[in-house]
Amino acid sequence: MPDSVLVNPIEITGAKYTRFAAGTKLEAVDTLLLQRQPGLTLADVLQQRSGLYLKSYGNGMTATVAFRGTTASHTAVLWNGFNIALPTLGLSDFALLPPAAHSLITLQHGPSGALHGSGAIGGAVLLENPADFSPNQMVRVQQQEGSFGHHRTAVSGNYGNGRLALTSSFTRTSADNNFKYRDLTQFGQPWQEQQNAAFNQNSFAQEVHLKLSPTQHLSVRGWWVKTHRQVQPPMGGANNNAQQDDENLRLMTEWQGQIARGTTTVKAAYFKDRLDYSENGHPSLSTVNTWQGQLEHERTLLPNLLLQVGTEGQLFKAEVSGYGDGQKENRYSAYAWMRYDPLEKLQISLNVRQAWVDGFNPPVTPTLGANFILSEKEAGTLTLKGNVSRSYRVPTLNDRYWRPGGNPDLSPESGWGYEAGLAHAFQQNQLTSQTEVTVYRLKVQDWIQWQPSVTGGYSEPVNLQTVRGHGLELDTKWKYASARHLILSGGAAYGYTISEQVLPNAHAELQDRQLFYVPKHKVAGYAEARVKGWWLALDGTFTSLRYTDQDNDNWLDPYALANVSAGKTIRWSAFEAQLMAQVQNLANTTYQAMAYRAMPPRHYRISLALQWAKRP
């Protein structure tokens, strides 16, 4: 069917990592949600579909996600194999990552330093745009209007002729965010209109894939995002008319071919990340140019033994007003990934990576994982999974070069993770389901934190903390498809997270304290019905109490959020029109994801999409 919206996305995963990730939890994200609920950010999708906690500083403002009780810095974000964390801050703002059309998004839960390099301590978010050479032509335009001055325009197109594949997508999103909220910090909690929270964002993504021969292809991908944001002040904080301008340009090229009895991939990338911040018109500027290169070779040594070796190099050149003069940093790493299936029921992966960074060397990071199929029947498969993995995080450029305070001699953070899980896939008649439960333990050492310097007058980063955590993750997805075009689907994700550091209480006795902004319980659920071009979808999340300080003296109340969306698709020959309506924050819940950052009350969005598609 010429309708991408009806494709079931659950089965699609980024194959590259899956092969070497035995025993780990990889979760494909339902990216079609982004099409069915346009205007949702990647962060919103993760919030609605996973057990992850989203730290949001407001609608369209900085948003970060963290796995397993760690922080945004411990979440590696890779775009087609390249780490795209902002090198100065060492983290990714998900509000600045509007995924291009047809992106595959995979969540790697748990540490995976060997697979994903620096920063993959809590987990990794993998964005991939694989080549699709199948002959097709498609153009889609969409316009959305919503409450609080929300506008969104999206245009995308595909072309494929078997040898050449082109994909383009453009989005423009803007909002005034002038909603009303109660100011909890002022006497009498007066109603206020949110000030200084408008934003606009343009993004353009282009892919060109060329099949050079049956065994060789070349890909060029570009992703440009320009975002202007007023920075929403917290309640009780002053409105400094803070503004942030981000421009992120990412270009990469990839050649893959069969040589030396294996598959060889050569990749090169150039990123330019500009972050200009200003308060009351006074700017603080930063630009980082990053060059990256990767060389990989994968070979089947035996029918049941697969090996990939690779090496990567990164060069960062930073022009940051806080560093004094420009700074350069080189990072290299080499890795070997092995997948071995000694028995039909047993899959083992053994991966290892060693990184080298100017001035110090991070630890060797191995991962050993296995899947064992406990039972395999026509109706379902039950698999036991487990792995042990080490991870590391290189200090950020700010940690090393900020003046005063930056310390080039900081040690990298290092983590260990242990996990075990059961995965069940079920299929009977028109009903399918996938359920996975995982328990884990995590330890992160040399956690970097800024604190007042020993010699006074400024602050400096130190390898201060040790954080220990454990928890449980449960995911289940169900789908029923009847012969009469009725499709019911639903699912739930639950995260139980304990993440603790040791701190002294008022009597100077050391006690375990839950890390701030780590909810013990997070539940996300959704249900969707589709019939004859109509659909109705409901999703909800529950987030338990979150401490807002490390001593656990202050906290934010638990909250539940629900959203509903409905739509109708009309087809006529190769044309398709979709009309959609969304209600976000259906119950008009007053909540905060970050302390004293007002979040929007109930709001509405409607959109119309027109599509022309042709498949031979």
Add this chain to the structure above:
Amino acid sequence: MNLISFRKPFLFAALASALVFTSSCENDKEEASPFSDGVFVTNEGQFNSVNAEVSFISRDGKTVIPALFNQVNNRPLGDAAQSMTFIGDKAYIVVNNSQKIEVVDGRTFSSTGVINDLSIPRYMAALNNNKAYVTEYVGYSFFGYTGTGRVSVLNLANNTVTKTIDVGLLPEGALLHNGKLYVANSGGSTVSIINTSTDAVEATLEVGNGPAHMVLDANNKIWVIRGTYGEPGALVKIDPANNHAITSYQIPGSGLLTINGSKNTLYYSSAGKIYSMSVTATAAPTTPLISRNPYGLGLDPESNKLYLGVGGYTTNGWVVRYETTGARIDSFQVRVLPNGFTFR
């Protein structure tokens, strides 16, 4: 917000103790305050987070109220508390990144008003119960701000700003002496002298890079601690009676400065250590009194005990009390980043 319900038990405890106190001392109205014999600690909190607080510690160390403002007023104080000053029967808490001064009743600590229209306010000095001055950064020079700092003249009768006076970059400490307001311009190298009858700058003294905090000694000399990143600092003695003549005593780096009750011994921090120096000394000491880096430094003029604020940016800090001999007495957990002390 759960902050409120969490703090209720503490609030009741405080109210109960206040009642007991009231009934036992009901003849003396001034003494009726549970906060009349102790120190108020300004906890700066994390910058860009609304978690500034004021803690109260009684002189006997038996009563510690870590989150006094929120406990009494059921709301957070704001973002980045810089300093607190008692003027008459009120206390004024300068909240730097909330661009405001919270006014509370000095006896009950309940909110009585707020002064707005400020721009990164830092420290206050009061001429009388109706008129005070506050230094304001206006902008951060390291953020590219190229304008000047300023001092705002405050009418405390109606909590308004009546005039602004341009001074140097990043004006920090303010000190009133003999009808003049001395303002240390920490982003430059000068002290501005403002005539309090005209509220205009009448002179600008060159003292060297990074003047920050000031005290007045028993001989009516003004001491300024100064210094900037990457170079030695100095204690600068200004003699207002002698045409503002300047004498400098080199110290390793800039820090905090306070003086004892008899106003004859300076206590200051420099390069992460605490030193004491007689106001009549001919050179700064080379041996520290306490080898510890304070984020806040105070000296109780009544008990002559030193108060140090220490801790990280994101965890509860500690107030550590020392004898002026350098002997440690005890410590109390307060809130994030204790940066100053106001004695009652």
